[in-house]
Amino acid sequence: MISDVGILGLGKAVPNRILTNADLEAMVDTSDEWITTRTGIKQRYIADPEIAASDLGYEAALQALAAAGVKADELDLIIAATTTPDMPFPATACIIQDRLKAKGAAAFDLAAACSGFIYGLEVGRTMVKAGYQRVLVIGVDVISRLIDYSDRSTCVLFGDGAGAAVLGPVETGYGIIASEIGADGSGAGLLHVPAGGSRMPAQLETIENKSHYVKMSGSEVFKFAVRVICDSSNRVLEKAGTACSEVSWFVPHQANVRIIKAAADRLNIDRERIYVNVDRYGNTSAASIPIALTELDEAGQLKSGDLVLLVGFGAGLTWGSALVRWGGMIL
Numbered sequence: 001m002i003s004d005v006g007i008l009g010l011g012k013a014v015p016n017r018i019l020t021n022a023d024l025e026a027m028v029d030t031s032d033e034w035i036t037t038r039t040g041i042k043q044r045y046i047a048d049p050e051i052a053a054s055d056l057g058y059e060a061a062l063q064a065l066a067a068a069g070v071k072a073d074e075l076d077l078i079i080a081a082t083t084t085p086d087m088p089f090p091a092t093a094c095i096i097q098d099r100l101k102a103k104g105a106a107a108f109d110l111a112a113a114c115s116g117f118i119y120g121l122e123v124g125r126t127m128v129k130a131g132y133q134r135v136l137v138i139g140v141d142v143i144s145r146l147i148d149y150s151d152r153s154t155c156v157l158f159g160d161g162a163g164a165a166v167l168g169p170v171e172t173g174y175g176i177i178a179s180e181i182g183a184d185g186s187g188a189g190l191l192h193v194p195a196g197g198s199r200m201p202a203q204l205e206t207i208e209n210k211s212h213y214v215k216m217s218g219s220e221v222f223k224f225a226v227r228v229i230c231d232s233s234n235r236v237l238e239k240a241g242t243a244c245s246e247v248s249w250f251v252p253h254q255a256n257v258r259i260i261k262a263a264a265d266r267l268n269i270d271r272e273r274i275y276v277n278v279d280r281y282g283n284t285s286a287a288s289i290p291i292a293l294t295e296l297d298e299a300g301q302l303k304s305g306d307l308v309l310l311v312g313f314g315a316g317l318t319w320g321s322a323l324v325r326w327g328g329m330i331l
């Protein structure tokens with residue numbers, strides 16, 4: 001029987017250029033030792049000036065389609081979760097739709113910052129249920145374009161990348177078996193880019209004041225992240241009637257290894273079941289969870305029947321979780 005919605009194929013893409021902690025030592029007053037102990041990050045990928053979100057999103061999408069065995073013209077919908085679109089409009093999803101030649105697909109962008117991929121999964125899941133049989137969800141951010149590389153408190157954290165998943169019907173009992181998304185807009189000021197929108201359009205003054213860059217209250221966001229990872233995970237596990245001990249892989253948003261460890265300790269998840277790659281990518285915003293999932297898949301670490309818990313959090317403030325039972329593909 002076919003009635004649930006699952007991930008049929010995954011893909012990822014990162015730019016060629018690597019920015020190491022040693023490179024950052026030459027740019028701001030920081031050290032490899034500080035960055036490693038406070039964040040776990042050793043390097044991140046940074047897009048060259050000619051690379052935009054649609055370029056990385058397109059590469060990840062091609063890979064996901066190939067892995068799913070789905071042709072672009074079979075897609076019914078493309079969702080690009082991004083806060084760094086190529087331009088205010090058209091949607092980056094439309095630019096990718098054109099490059100894929102996915103003529104039959106509707107396309108729109110979704111702005112939920114680092115929670116974007118989980119939001120995209122949830123919207124995609126409900127759209128498949130509503131009859132859109134093949135939905136491509138892309139999480140992509142060229143977040144380096146919003147980073148002030150003279151601000152040591154933010155520039156060490158982020159990197160660019162894209163990840164994608166093709167969603168479709170799977171056998172009953174597989175796929176996304178429980179999920180939630182949430183927001184608390186009262187925390188909007190804790191992580192934001194003040195200028196560049198309709199409140200404060202880009203102009204000489206905003207450039208001079210560096211208001212078009214990410215501003216963040218690091219320790220507040222840290223506390224929010226640990227709390228929300230635990231609360232959201234527990235709610236989704238409860239919805240599914242499953243215990244944390246049943247989870248094969250815990251794949252949280254990759255922002256800081258200390259956030260991941262603190263949350264995992266509270267949830268009582270052993271280290272071997274937690275997927276961490278923040279050391280190699282930094283925080284790639286909406287791309288971090290699908291990049292991690294793609295790596296797990298490529299390494300042959302996702303077995304049919306495995307329970308995979310995905311948890312995202314980010315600006316908004318937003319969060320979301322999805323518990324996925326791997327497999328159940330309909331051949």
Ligand code: COA
Nearest residue numbers: 030031034038114152153156218219221222255256313314
């Ligand atoms: N190198 C060296 N020193 C740095 C630094 C850097 N790159 N960045 C900040 N510091 C300094 C600070 O200026 C501060 O110095 P002071 O005590 O003289 O004022 C000191 O290090 C401690 O800063 P603090 O902010 O308390 O450190 P922290 O342990 O909270 O770590 C973060 C800072 C940003 C790594 C951490 O708060 C964090 O990861 N927060 C969450 C961020 C996040 O994930 N955002 C995205 C969410 S999607």
